[in-house]
Amino acid sequence: MAAPRPGRAVRGSNTGRPLMAALDLFGRRWNLRIIWELQHGPVGFRALQERCDNMSSSVLRQRLTELLDAALVEQQADTAYALTELGHGVYRALRPLVRWSAEWAATLSAAGSEDAG
Amino acid sequence: MAAPRPGRAVRGSNTGRPLMAALDLFGRRWNLRIIWELQHGPVGFRALQERCDNMSSSVLRQRLTELLDAALVEQQADTAYALTELGHGVYRALRPLVRWSAEWAATLSAAGSEDAG
DNA sequence: TTAGAGCGCTTCGGAAATCGAATCGATGGG
DNA sequence: CCCATCGATTCGATTTCCGAAGCGCTCTAA
Numbered sequence: 001m002a003a004p005r006p007g008r009a010v011r012g013s014n015t016g017r018p019l020m021a022a023l024d025l026f027g028r029r030w031n032l033r034i035i036w037e038l039q040h041g042p043v044g045f046r047a048l049q050e051r052c053d054n055m056s057s058s059v060l061r062q063r064l065t066e067l068l069d070a071a072l073v074e075q076q077a078d079t080a081y082a083l084t085e086l087g088h089g090v091y092r093a094l095r096p097l098v099r100w101s102a103e104w105a106a107t108l109s110a111a112g113s114e115d116a117g
Numbered sequence: 118m119a120a121p122r123p124g125r126a127v128r129g130s131n132t133g134r135p136l137m138a139a140l141d142l143f144g145r146r147w148n149l150r151i152i153w154e155l156q157h158g159p160v161g162f163r164a165l166q167e168r169c170d171n172m173s174s175s176v177l178r179q180r181l182t183e184l185l186d187a188a189l190v191e192q193q194a195d196t197a198y199a200l201t202e203l204g205h206g207v208y209r210a211l212r213p214l215v216r217w218s219a220e221w222a223a224t225l226s227a228a229g230s231e232d233a234g
Numbered sequence: 235t236t237a238g239a240g241c242g243c244t245t246c247g248g249a250a251a252t253c254g255a256a257t258c259g260a261t262g263g264g
Numbered sequence: 265c266c267c268a269t270c271g272a273t274t275c276g277a278t279t280t281c282c283g284a285a286g287c288g289c290t291c292t293a294a
Binding site for chain 2: 027
């Protein structure tokens with residue numbers, strides 16, 4: 001399947017709405033994680049694969065193709081992959097999710113210990 | 118596969134880090150969309166399915182089970198599904214992504230029209 | 235020159251996730 | 265009773281994902 005982009009029909013929606021394209025793109029496994037792992041700076045293919053818990057190289061390549069097409073990632077002259085300005089924007093947009101996940105963990109562990117306490 | 122939760126080993130990570138659990142949960146198809154569609158208020162099973170572009174009912178049921186287990190969604194006495202407080206937190210954490218997707222669309226269409234203009 | 239090691243990337247068979255249409259039992263109205 | 269609608273399940277087909285093997289290339293060093 002082609003990489004989701006705003007203005008293009010995507011899985012689960014043919015309106016071309018940017019949000020739907022984003023939900024399709026980020027609803028594909030590893031895409032969120034790849035963005036997350038590239039935040040520190042450019043990383044080569046194999047190193048990126050290791051950062052992503054040794055995800056399948058075939059899928060990594062497919063995801064990178066999608067992210068390149070979506071202009072969230074660019075490939076440098078030395079072949080390393082890096083976030084574009086747009087990609088960094090995604091990372092910034094994702095940060096509230098990090099705070100939320102901590103809150104999530106706290107809530108669930110509190111709820112879980114109610115029985116024991 | 119069991120629903121991802123903080124403190125639990127998930128696909129692609131066995132550290133139990135909340136963020137990794139979140140990335141696994143939201144990296145599964147439709148989960149982001151379901152949260153998004155529930156923002157307006159409680160919705161019944163079939164209505165929710167329609168809102169999600171008539172996604173497969175079997176997958177919808179599986180996703181709802183995961184989101185119930187993750188305590189992001191709760192089922193009311195009238196069987197309708199609704200976001201929990203935690204679920205609303207996810208929605209709030211996701212809003213920057215909506216703004217970003219608009220920016221994304223603007224950037225891509227600008228880049229695309231450079232050739233034509 | 236040759237031998238190795240590491241690189242980005244591809245191939246391909248198997249496993250897992252997703253799809254989608256049919257269908258079930260329960261419920262309410264005519 | 266009959267029909268429509270609901271939440272939910274089943275199951276075969278399709279799509280996606282996995283993962284190990286290997287390709288061609290570059291660099292290093294003997």
